[in-house]
Amino acid sequence: MVHGRVSRLSVHDVRFPTSLGGHGSDAMHTDPDYSAAYVVLETDAEDGLKGYGITFTLGRGTEVVVCAVNALAPHVLNKDLGDIVGDFRGFYRQLTSDGQLRWIGAEKGVVHLAAAAVLSAAWAPWAKQEGKPLWKLLVDMDPQTLVSCIDFRYITDVLTEEEACEILRQSQVGKKERVEEQMLAHGYPAYTMSCAWLGHPDATLKQLCSEALKDSWTRFKVKVGANLQDDIRRCQLIKNMIGPEKTLMMDANQRWDVPEAVEWVTKLAEFKPLWTEEPTSPDDILGHAAVSKALAPLGIGVAIGEQCHNRVIFKQLLEAKALKFLQIDSCRLGSVNENLSVLLMAKKFEIRVPWGFPVCPHLGGVGLCELVQHLIMFDFISVSASQDRMCEYVDHLHEHFKHPVLIREASYMPPKDAGYSTEMKEDSVKRHRYPDGEVWKKLLTAQGN
Numbered sequence: 001m002v003h004g005r006v007s008r009l010s011v012h013d014v015r016f017p018t019s020l021g022g023h024g025s026d027a028m029h030t031d032p033d034y035s036a037a038y039v040v041l042e043t044d045a046e047d048g049l050k051g052y053g054i055t056f057t058l059g060r061g062t063e064v065v066v067c068a069v070n071a072l073a074p075h076v077l078n079k080d081l082g083d084i085v086g087d088f089r090g091f092y093r094q095l096t097s098d099g100q101l102r103w104i105g106a107e108k109g110v111v112h113l114a115a116a117a118v119l120s121a122a123w124a125p126w127a128k129q130e131g132k133p134l135w136k137l138l139v140d141m142d143p144q145t146l147v148s149c150i151d152f153r154y155i156t157d158v159l160t161e162e163e164a165c166e167i168l169r170q171s172q173v174g175k176k177e178r179v180e181e182q183m184l185a186h187g188y189p190a191y192t193m194s195c196a197w198l199g200h201p202d203a204t205l206k207q208l209c210s211e212a213l214k215d216s217w218t219r220f221k222v223k224v225g226a227n228l229q230d231d232i233r234r235c236q237l238i239k240n241m242i243g244p245e246k247t248l249m250m251d252a253n254q255r256w257d258v259p260e261a262v263e264w265v266t267k268l269a270e271f272k273p274l275w276t277e278e279p280t281s282p283d284d285i286l287g288h289a290a291v292s293k294a295l296a297p298l299g300i301g302v303a304i305g306e307q308c309h310n311r312v313i314f315k316q317l318l319e320a321k322a323l324k325f326l327q328i329d330s331c332r333l334g335s336v337n338e339n340l341s342v343l344l345m346a347k348k349f350e351i352r353v354p355w356g357f358p359v360c361p362h363l364g365g366v367g368l369c370e371l372v373q374h375l376i377m378f379d380f381i382s383v384s385a386s387q388d389r390m391c392e393y394v395d396h397l398h399e400h401f402k403h404p405v406l407i408r409e410a411s412y413m414p415p416k417d418a419g420y421s422t423e424m425k426e427d428s429v430k431r432h433r434y435p436d437g438e439v440w441k442k443l444l445t446a447q448g449n
Contacts, residue, residue, distance in 0.1 A: 002129040003082045004045030011069040011117070012038040013062045014424070015434040016366065016397055017443055022199025023396055024058075024364065027225030027255040030199065033059030034397060035434070036366040037066050038424060039117045041125070043081060049129065051081070052422040053121030055113045055331040056365040062434065068114035071101055076118060085126045088149040092119065092337045096151070108309035112334060119335030120371065124420035133415040134336070135374040139179065139381050143168035150341045151334075154312050158319065164344045171382050178381045187411030188376050190393040191219030191249065193364060195238075198223040202237060209241045216410045219247040219390060221277075225255035228264060235271040244272075251277035254307065258287040262294040275303040275325050282307035288322035301355070303327055306362035310334070311341045318349045318357060327362040330371035343379045350384075358386065364394035369405045370421040373412045400428035 015035040018024050024032040035058060041051035057065055075094050076084075084091045095115040096107050105111035127134040138146065143165040152161055195208040212220070222238055224231040231250075239248060250273045256264055261279035268276075276295065280287045282304060292302040305327030308314055317323050326346050328339050343359060350356035359379055361372045369392075376391045391412060398404035402423045406413040415421055431438045 001082050002049075002085055002126040003080060004043030004049045004125070005078060005080050006041050006076050007044050007078075008040075008042040009069075009073045009076055009118075010040045010042075011066050012040075012429055013066050013434045014038050014366070014429055014432050015059055015062060015440065016400075016432055017439065018396065019059070022197055022204075025197045025199030026223040026251065026253040027198060028253040029058060031059075034364075034366050035059050035062045037062055037069055037114065037117055038429060039069055039121045041076065041081075041118075041121045043125070049081075049125050051121035051123075051125040052420070052424070053117040053119065053124065053335075054367040054371070054422050054424075055117040055120075056368055057113070061110075064110050065113050065117075068101070068110045069117055072098070072111075072114055072118055076122075081122065081125055084122050085149075088122075088337060089151050091122070092149075092151050092334060093153070095119065096334060107312075107334065112309065113331060116331045116333065116335045119337060120330075120420060120422055123336050124422050128419040131418050133374065133417060134420040135377040135381075135414060138336075138340075138374070138378040139175075146340065149337050150344075151337065152341065155315050155341060155345065158315055159341070159345050159348055163348060164341075167344055167347050168382060171385055174385060175381055178385060182387075183377055183381060183414050187408060187413040188373070188380060189219075189387075189390045189411050190407065191221060191247070191390050192217045192393055192395070192410075193221045193251075194393070194395040195220060196222035196234065198226060202234070205234065205237060206241065209238060213242065218242075218410060219249070221249040221251055221392070223253070224250045224268065224276075225252035225264070228267060231264075231268060235268060239271050248273050249275050249277065249303070252279050254278045254281055256280055258284070258290050261291050265291075265295055265300060266298065269298045269300060273300055275301040277303040277327070278307065283309075283313070285313070285316045285320050285322050288317065289320045292322055292324065301325055303360065305329060306332060308332065311338050311345070314342045315345060318345060321353060323357070324355055325360045326357050327360055328372070328375065329362045330368055330375060332362075336375065339375050343375070343383050347383050356386070356388070358389040359384065360389050361391050363392040364396070366397055367401065367422065367424075369393060369398065369412075370401055370403070373405055373415065374420065376412070377414055400424055400432075 019031040039053040127137045301324030303325035
């Protein structure tokens with residue numbers, strides 16, 4: 001078990017000026033600067049053990065998350081990491097149920113983003129001291145220990161602790177083969193979002209698609225929703241390049257009202273998208289159910305999850321059959337702890353529908369690929385045992401991490417380094433810290449700020 005008293009918590013506002021190249025742009029977020037609130041937990045352990053956590057933001061607002069992390073610091077400082085992970089459920093609830101902070105975000109919003117970063121920083125040293133990458137730490141855990149990390153409050157009407165343990169016990173069958181014959185040999189299948197950001201001109205889109213095809217990518221996602229004629233042109237361009245045998249998905253990033261979503265996607269149905277992602281407000285469970293029902297005869301599913309506040313929203317989406325593809329996010333939810341509950345709920349609900357609610361996580365941004373890869377590998381090996389799913393990949397900013405993701409033949413290869421892949425390079429943090437890092441000093445001076 002991990003040991004070491006947390007002696008210091010520091011949090012950094014790290015931003016990358018991705019808006020300059022249109023990277024990350026979509027119908028609702030037109031000028032994102034991919035950013036992160038980066039948390040470092042220092043301990044008094046003899047080996048200098050540290051924990052690194054991260055939560056993803058889009059530039060302005062990162063400073064608000066930094067404030068929230070600092071507000072949560074008293075719940076972490078001077079605590080032994082062994083006590084934290086020994087009662088991870090209790091620690092999760094302490095962070096998310098602070099009697100005063102909870103008022104401005106009851107397991108949602110800025111406070112929940114901050115809690116995710118702190119929780120990730122606690123998971124990382126546990127895996128490191130065990131000498132395992134996080135996915136292996138989770139895979140090797142006995143069901144009772146793993147389930148003890150989950151807060152089941154508000155979801156016991158659909159998933160109890162006992163049911164979760166039983167799901168994990170049943171998934172022991174074939175587990176060794178899934179690790180050795182599938183994951184270590186072939187990795188986890190991915191799709192690319194790097195080619196078709198909304199801010200990319202057609203020439204860039206063509207170039208990136210061409211490069212992706214050479215790199216063995218067979219599944220592509222395109223941003224839509226700002227202008228229908230532009231969407232038709234860009235989708236036609238991509239389909240002409242990738243051909244009918246490869247898979248296309250569409251992402252509207254919450255742009256439409258419910259009737260508008262149905263009408264718009266119906267006009268794009270000729271391109272045979274596997275799914276339309278976030279067609280309307282992420283809080284509108286019944287709206288997504290209506291869109292799902294309307295698009296089902298066209299063979300188009302609904303994918304949602306990157307903006308879902310917590311496990312309760314996912315519970316309702318599953319109960320209402322409001323989605324076909326479930327997209328967890330490592331930072332939007334309460335880190336590993338809450339994501340585990342959603343993976344287990346998806347497994348339980350799969351018997352209710354023919355398609356089985358495949359989990360296809362949301363990724364991109366700063367560090368999301370590094371984090372979520374561990375969760376999807378755990379899901380395949382220890383929960384779903386299903387190969388009918390895939391994980392998003394965005395080829396941005398991995399060079400700033402000490403242990404970046406490894407993609408081979410359009411698949412995530414299992415991390416081998418101990419920890420949670422969350423540690424950033426010190427020089428990258430220093431240069432991109434806002435507003436006093438070298439990169440931002442130059443940009444702000446050039447802009448006259």
